[in-house]
Amino acid sequence: MPHPLQNRVTPFGDIVAVPDRGTMMGNRGGCLHDDARQLRRRRWASRRWICCRLSFKGWHREVMAPGRYTELFFLDEATAFAAGHRPCAECRRADYNAFQEAWRRAALPAEAKADAMDLLLHGERLGAKAEIESPRGLPDGAMVARGETAYLVKEGRLQRWSFQGYGAARDESGPLRLLTAPAMVKVIAAGYAPGVHVSCE
Numbered sequence: 564m565p566h567p568l569q570n571r572v573t574p575f576g577d578i579v580a581v582p583d584r585g586t587m588m589g590n591r592g593g594c595l596h597d598d599a600r601q602l603r604r605r606r607w608a609s610r611r612w613i614c615c616r617l618s619f620k621g622w623h624r625e626v627m628a629p630g631r632y633t634e635l636f637f638l639d640e641a642t643a644f645a646a647g648h649r650p651c652a653e654c655r656r657a658d659y660n661a662f663q664e665a666w667r668r669a670a671l672p673a674e675a676k677a678d679a680m681d682l683l684l685h686g687e688r689l690g691a692k693a694e695i696e697s698p699r700g701l702p703d704g705a706m707v708a709r710g711e712t713a714y715l716v717k718e719g720r721l722q723r724w725s726f727q728g729y730g731a732a733r734d735e736s737g738p739l740r741l742l743t744a745p746a747m748v749k750v751i752a753a754g755y756a757p758g759v760h761v762s763c764e
Contacts, residue, residue, distance in 0.1 A: 728762025
């Protein structure tokens with residue numbers, strides 16, 4: 564059995580090698596791998612981090628082909644958002660338009676255009692993660708972390724994230740960090756509902 568490629572993305576934005584592919588694909592603006600399909604040191608090629616459908620118009624791609632953009636995979640859209648990826652304007656045009664409308668309603672300090680949104684989001688990706696006391700008040704679909712464990716917020720409660728799906732949170736204590744970028748949280752609160760894996764209860 565072949566070893567899995569290093570192209571699965573965690574809610575922390577890390578790119579790792581696991582067998583589970585997830586339900587969505589995306590990229591970070593270009594090629595991050597070498598001809599042997601191994602990741603190079605850099606983890607993005609541009610500020611254009613997007614989240615795509617797994618299939619579109621019957622197109623077929625060789626994953627991590629030499630010189631082509633590096634395909635990345637996510638459990639679901641909520642995971643992609645936490646990792647800093649927004650909807651693709653080509654294969655997910657309706658979702659991209661809905662994201663733009665929610666961005667406008669959120670009154671963020673950047674135009675609802677790809678370049679301006681990506682510039683703001685990239686700054687937030689690279690910034691420090693804010694600590695919060697409780698998930699209450701966060702919209703469904705936002706993600707937080709306690710230590711090295713990521714959680715999805717649903718109805719003020721936490722669902723523990725894994726590459727296979729979500730499960731009940733353990734009885735843990737300690738500070739939480741907000742993984743989903745503040746701008747993304749505002750977009751979700753303004754009405755954009757990111758897709759969530761079917762395992763979420």
